[in-house]
Amino acid sequence: MSDKLSNAQIAWRAAQDIENEAYVNLGIGFPEMVAKFQPPGRQAIFHTENGILNFGESPAEGEEDWDLINAGKKAVTLKPGAAFFNHAESFAMVRGGHLDVAILGAYEVAENGDLANWSTGPKGVPAVGGAMDLVHGAKRVAVITDHVTRDGRPKLVKRCSLPLTGVGCVTRVYTSLAVIDIEGGRFVLREKLPGLSLDALQAVTGAELLLAGTVADLVVPEV
Amino acid sequence: MDKTVVDLTAALADIEDGMVLMIGGFGGAGAPIELIHALIDRFKATGSPGKLTVVNNNAGNGRIGIAAMIDAGMVAKMICSFPRSSDPRAFTEKYLAGEIGLELVPQGTLAERIRAGGAGIPAFYTPTSYGTDLAEGKPVAEFEGRAYVQERWLKADVALLKAELADRHGNLTYRKAARNFSPLMAAAAGLTVVQATKVVEPDEIDPEAVITPGIFVNRVVEVADARQEEALMRDGVAYA
Numbered sequence: 001m002s003d004k005l006s007n008a009q010i011a012w013r014a015a016q017d018i019e020n021e022a023y024v025n026l027g028i029g030f031p032e033m034v035a036k037f038q039p040p041g042r043q044a045i046f047h048t049e050n051g052i053l054n055f056g057e058s059p060a061e062g063e064e065d066w067d068l069i070n071a072g073k074k075a076v077t078l079k080p081g082a083a084f085f086n087h088a089e090s091f092a093m094v095r096g097g098h099l100d101v102a103i104l105g106a107y108e109v110a111e112n113g114d115l116a117n118w119s120t121g122p123k124g125v126p127a128v129g130g131a132m133d134l135v136h137g138a139k140r141v142a143v144i145t146d147h148v149t150r151d152g153r154p155k156l157v158k159r160c161s162l163p164l165t166g167v168g169c170v171t172r173v174y175t176s177l178a179v180i181d182i183e184g185g186r187f188v189l190r191e192k193l194p195g196l197s198l199d200a201l202q203a204v205t206g207a208e209l210l211l212a213g214t215v216a217d218l219v220v221p222e223v
Numbered sequence: 224m225d226k227t228v229v230d231l232t233a234a235l236a237d238i239e240d241g242m243v244l245m246i247g248g249f250g251g252a253g254a255p256i257e258l259i260h261a262l263i264d265r266f267k268a269t270g271s272p273g274k275l276t277v278v279n280n281n282a283g284n285g286r287i288g289i290a291a292m293i294d295a296g297m298v299a300k301m302i303c304s305f306p307r308s309s310d311p312r313a314f315t316e317k318y319l320a321g322e323i324g325l326e327l328v329p330q331g332t333l334a335e336r337i338r339a340g341g342a343g344i345p346a347f348y349t350p351t352s353y354g355t356d357l358a359e360g361k362p363v364a365e366f367e368g369r370a371y372v373q374e375r376w377l378k379a380d381v382a383l384l385k386a387e388l389a390d391r392h393g394n395l396t397y398r399k400a401a402r403n404f405s406p407l408m409a410a411a412a413g414l415t416v417v418q419a420t421k422v423v424e425p426d427e428i429d430p431e432a433v434i435t436p437g438i439f440v441n442r443v444v445e446v447a448d449a450r451q452e453e454a455l456m457r458d459g460v461a462y463a
Contacts, residue, residue: 049330050249051400066251066453067399073250073309073453084399086406086434087249088338091331095350119356125315126327129305132357133331136350167354 003195004176009220010144012037014103014174017142018044022100023093025049025134028072031103031144037223045081047099049130051090054082071130094130095137102138104131106145106173108160111207112185113170115143116162128165135166147175147204154206156180156187177201179218186210191218225391227422227443231261234416234444238262238272241299242380245278245337245412246289247405250308251452253397255385255418258444259288260462262383266297274299278337278379280330280404282306282314286461288452293317294463300324302377304333310456313463329357334407336377341410341439346375382412385449386435389419390426393440394433402434409439418446 005013007030015037018024024044026032035046035057045054048070055076059065064075085093093099108116115135118128135141145155156173173180178201179191189209192201194217202209228234235258238244248254266273275298282301283290290313292298306314306325317323328336329351339347348371352358362373384405386395395417397405409415422445 050252050403064453065399066451067253067401069250069252069400084402086402087330087334087404088407091334094331114354125306125311125318126325127305127307128327128329128357130330132329132355133351136353164355 004147004193005218005220008033008223010174010176012223013179013218013220014142014144015039018042018101021045023047023053023098025094025099025102025138027102027104027131027134028070028129030105032072034103034144047090047093048076049087049090049094051085051087052076052078052082053085054079091130091133094133097137097139099138101140101142102134103142103144104134106143106155107162108155108157109143109145109170109173110157110160111182111187112159113168113182114160115165115170116160117165119163121162131165135169140171141169142172142174143170144174147177152204154204157206177204177218180209188212189215191216193218226393226437226440227391227445231257231418231444231446232265234258234418234442235262235265237414238381240272241274242272243276243278243378245379245382245404245408247382247384247403247408248401248452249280249403250284252399253385253401253403253405254288254452255383256288256450256452256455257446258383258385258416258418259292263291263295263297263462266295273297276300276302278302278377278408280304280333281308282311284308284452285310285456286313286463287455288462290314291461291463293323298323300326302326302328302333304328304330327357332374333377334404336374337404337407337411340376340378341407344376346373348373377411379408379412380414382408382415384409384415384417386417386419388421388423388428389417389440389443390423390428390437391443392425393417393437393443394425394428395419395435395437395440396428396432397434406435409435414442415440416442416444418444418449420447420449421445
């Protein structure tokens, strides 16, 4: 096993925690990969903000119907039992506590559950989309992310320095090195790569990792 | 009752400088491209309507639709959640040059503000944006131990929408995921103008299938050969 998980492997690990028949929203981009790794026998129902429940994979090239797209504006297909609805209903599903799981990307996650994932500062054109809505209402709000930034700085921090998406909203973080819960405003380590020492993990984490019972090995197949 | 009008020009009458326009669609799904392009034609011919505020989830893509309105210089301000797209050049250039305003609104809040505008609800509280930069200056209140941000309704002078079927009373259906914001915008605008792929008689849409009731619709124009934004993008069409 390499020294860290690939994005696909992080998505695979996150997919293992999605229950059969759960209602799930996956953020656009990297989190969309989670749908590919549902364990056999489980079938989640995916929600997309623009107004579809139970959409499926992309159609073959040339088969696209551009009235049938997801929030990332990619063409999708429908599964049996799909439904269309308007934007107010769609976000009622989000804010009203009807989704079981939302999985998002992150620039920073703080130990108090704060998430920063929409803005890297005042430069350029700001854009937020549905991220600020999605962090409220889902029963579990999980983040999938590399453990550190491209230049090696911790993405799991004591307090976010970038503009917040939501306050105290994240419940679990799947990283390239570990699985960490946020409980009582602290990071609680659940799983880590077997070859990685606790000290080495702590060194690339911006806030203290608490241990509660055994830390399991984070073992993910090549995907 | 007959809300149909003869052509796009008649459909777009009474749209004036400085108005707030809600434009339906999310990406290309539900975008009323022909209404938008006819309005651009009018602006190019007469210099009006300009200084518009446009409400849409996005801020245009490529050189067609809302992006072409921005390129033409008709838009003073966008109210949207995500002013990015596969080709956001039109908005980005004007925004960075300080030539266009932006009110950035979280997507669900944008939808609910429009819904509230159409429903006669002047303000509401939402958990969305609490504790973030986008809640600055807005009243906050606690309900059942949790903090919520007050948001205000959003109304428009005009809504431009695309439907699949419209009957002469203005009852509408939409194709697949194309409805998105349109049923909300239909109610929130003083003048709701719809391009429908097919206009039918009042007994031809099953009342159980109506998505937007005709009370929210003022004008209907048939555009049988409506083009999809994504298809135009792929064909490299530039309207502005």
